[in-house]
Each structure stands twice: as structure tokens, then as C-alpha cells.
Amino acid sequence: MAAIADCPPLTRESVQKAHEIVRKHVHLTPVVTNTTLNNIASTPQSADALEITEYKGRTPAKPKIRFFFKCENLQRIGAFKVRGAFHAISRLPEEVRRKGIVTHSSGNHAQATALAAKTFGIQAHVIMPKISTPSKVEATKALGANVHFSGSTAPEREAVTNKVLGTLEPGAVILPPYDHPDIILGQGTLALEFEQQVEDLGSKLDAVIGPCGGGGMLSGTATALHGTGIRVYGAEPMHEGANDAQRGLAQGSRITDVSTLTIADGLRTPLGEITWSVISDKEKVRGLFSVTEEQIKAAMKLLMERAKLFVEPSACVGLAVALFNEDFRSLVEKEAGEDGWNVGIILTGGNTTIDAIIKLFST
Structure with a gap:
């Protein structure tokens, strides 16, 4: 993801500019x-x-x-999650996009990331808890994402995330599900x-x-x-x-x-x-x-x-x-x-x- 210091400020005007990007x-x-x-x-x-x-x-x-x-x-x-996923991925440079995107989610953000990545021709890797709703897992896979399962705790998720990142080209980014200005x-x-x-x-x-x-x-x-x-x-x-x-x-x-x-x-x-x-x-x-x-x-x-x-x-x-x-x-x-x-x-x-x-x- 873009460095937080390089992101637009959290203002109404920035949301209006984001809308111009995602509305299509x-x-x-x-x-x-x-x-x-x-x-x-x-x-x-x-x-x-x-x-x-x-x-x-x-x-x-x-x-x-x-x-x-x-x-x-x-x-x-x-779900609304496509809005943040499309905005965040749209702001990534092309050379970063092609390296792939990694995210974690129990469902809606997973599907949103998978759809946005597919739209831009990017490979998405999604870490999902083993207890995720089966229909959300299948929907994420159907959109072309590689799904990797983890336990439900943050340390378990981070361990799988790091393992996946280790298989990708250096520079692949993590797409946060919520805690990022672009999202x-x-x-x-x-x-x-x-x-x-x-x-x-x-x-x-x-x-x-x-x-x-x-x-x-x-x-x-x-x-x-x-x-x-x-x-x-x-x-x-x-x-x-x-x-x-x-x-x-x-x-x-x-x-x-x-x-x-x-x-x-x-x-x-x-x-x-x-x-x-x-x-x-x-x-x-x-x-x-x-x-x-x-x-x-x-x-x-x-x-x-x-x-x-x-x-x-x-x-x-x-x-x-x-x-x-x-x-x-x-x-x-x-x-x-x-x-x-x-x-x-x-x-x-x-x-x-x-x-x-x-x-x-x-x-």
C-alpha cells in the first residue's frame, strides 16, 4: 500500500476525489x-x-x-467493501500492482480485494480464518484469488501472511482491510x-x-x-x-x-x-x-x-x-x-x- 505519509488527508474533499476514482x-x-x-x-x-x-x-x-x-x-x-479496495488498488503504481497483493479478511473485504485485483489483472492472495463462512470462501476463490487459511488470532494470521509474502516478488504489498487512509x-x-x-x-x-x-x-x-x-x-x-x-x-x-x-x-x-x-x-x-x-x-x-x-x-x-x-x-x-x-x-x-x-x- 501507499505509505500513509503519501496518502491524501482524511477530509471530505479527499472523499470527493476518491469518489471520482471509484464511481466507475x-x-x-x-x-x-x-x-x-x-x-x-x-x-x-x-x-x-x-x-x-x-x-x-x-x-x-x-x-x-x-x-x-x-x-x-x-x-x-x-457489500460496501469494493469501494475501499478499488480506491486503494487504483492508487498503487503499476510496477507495484504486478507483484501481487496480499490481504486478510473473513469475507467481504476478501471478495472485494479479489474483484478489484481481477479487474486490474493482479493476483490476489487472501488469508482467511478457517472458521470463515463457506459461501464467502467460495465466492473469493471464484473471483480468482488464492485463499490461504489461518487460525483466528492475529499472530496466526500474521504467520501465514509472512509465509505468503515470502513466496512473492519483493515489493508485493499488503492491502489492509480497514486501517489505511486509502481504504x-x-x-x-x-x-x-x-x-x-x-x-x-x-x-x-x-x-x-x-x-x-x-x-x-x-x-x-x-x-x-x-x-x-x-x-x-x-x-x-x-x-x-x-x-x-x-x-x-x-x-x-x-x-x-x-x-x-x-x-x-x-x-x-x-x-x-x-x-x-x-x-x-x-x-x-x-x-x-x-x-x-x-x-x-x-x-x-x-x-x-x-x-x-x-x-x-x-x-x-x-x-x-x-x-x-x-x-x-x-x-x-x-x-x-x-x-x-x-x-x-x-x-x-x-x-x-x-x-x-x-x-x-x-x-
Whole structure:
């Protein structure tokens, strides 16, 4: 990858320039609305439902919420990750590209890298955990990448990465899945589109909620929308400490290790140094909120049954926050008042299978 010192600054203008690069390689994914989900979000949760949660004893919030969904589940390879991959690879000199690219990912970034590399005639080598979803492994292979398996820990992954690099021509580069300016700027292009598409519908976003794993997409969104008046929030699963960004903000320092088997498998990664620097800046990201596995499943069910949107669990975390997290809902009620908010939800991907969904809802 390009040296960080040689990368464009993390500014809205840099995201706009990144969009000029990637727009010919990605879909302009649609923005959709849904009256039923608006009504559900704008109805207070029952006091009985809150009795079994951390909000026991609180008066249910009464926010007024109107949703806009940015459907990156309909993006090429089924996820937003192609934006960062195409931007980063486009900025590599030709003499570097021909030596090959190495990356690591459990799924969506793997497929994104494989597609971008194939487009530019580059050989991609992808290190994937042995526990990766089989459909994502096969999709990565089908796009021409060489897949190498590793254990799930960082040392195991690094050992395989170094072994693969040793087989390649000196100068082959590692394409980080999220913690690099070129990746962050590429991912942020979805937010520029989102903002404009909602304006084209005759409205204006008050807030955007994006899922947070390694933080590349959330950092890009926050960078793209900084200075526009649109509030940006992050959403995480809380299962087995997967809400590392939220916990890190609470303790004032980045959490560097996460071990979780949350159903939101795309969000099992801790923040990197660069993404932490953006997400911990309260002028860019107003706050982080987390939800339970059951709440993620409930949001996923609503998106599929009511909005007819085929999504993976990781994509549902933002909607789950707006529907079930009383801290966020109280914030909207307090700050928006009777006018309510237009809340943008980034549906980050749709890479799951019918078999996986059946298994998910049978447990």
C-alpha cells in the first residue's frame, strides 16, 4: 500500500476525489424508505419489554424517526467493501500492482480485494480464518484469488501472511482491510452518495448510523459528512465484548484485542490506530451504541419481511440500535423533539445464505 505519509488527508474533499476514482467501478446503490419501519421506530417500546434489559425501570422513549436505508447489500460482491479496495488498488503504481497483493479478511473485504485485483489483472492472495463462512470462501476463490487459511488470532494470521509474502516478488504489498487512509476514503464515498440521494428525494439527513467493526466504513462516513451538520453514530454488537469501540471510548483508550463469536461476523474486529483516531473524535462520531444478538436478529427479520431487503446480520446492527437502544432513542427524543429525525441506516452487506438464515433463526 501507499505509505500513509503519501496518502491524501482524511477530509471530505479527499472523499470527493476518491469518489471520482471509484464511481466507475461500483454501483450507485439505491436509497429506500419504509413507512412500516418508521411507525415501529416511532412507537415506544413496552415497559414490560424493558424489564428484561439494562433499561429496566426507565420510561420508554418516544422518538419520531423516519428511516432512509442505503442499500450496500446490493453493491458489487454484496457489500460496501469494493469501494475501499478499488480506491486503494487504483492508487498503487503499476510496477507495484504486478507483484501481487496480499490481504486478510473473513469475507467481504476478501471478495472485494479479489474483484478489484481481477479487474486490474493482479493476483490476489487472501488469508482467511478457517472458521470463515463457506459461501464467502467460495465466492473469493471464484473471483480468482488464492485463499490461504489461518487460525483466528492475529499472530496466526500474521504467520501465514509472512509465509505468503515470502513466496512473492519483493515489493508485493499488503492491502489492509480497514486501517489505511486509502481504504477509509474509498468507503466514505457511500456517504457522499447517501447524502445526495436523500436530498434528491426532497429530504435531508439529520443522522446516519453505521455498523462498526474495524471502523473503516464508519471512519469514512464520518470523514465524508464532517462539517455538513449530519450527525454520525456507530453501532456494535455487545456479545462477548464485540463493542470494543464503545468500551474503548468509555475507558479513554483503544481496545486492541477482541474475541467474540457474535452473529454479526463482519464486526468481530477491533478498531485500528487510524480508525480509532477518527471514531474517538466526538466532532466526527457523536457516539457508539450497542445491541444484543436477539435485537440484531429482530432487526434482520424486520428488514427481510417488512422491507424485503436481503441482508446479513452485520448490516442490521444500525437498525437494531434505532429500534431497541433506549439511550439512542432517548437522545433522538430529546434533540429532535416533535420534528423527529431523518435517520440514515447503512445496510453494509447481504452476504449470507438461506441455509445460514435458517440456522440462525432456529437457535
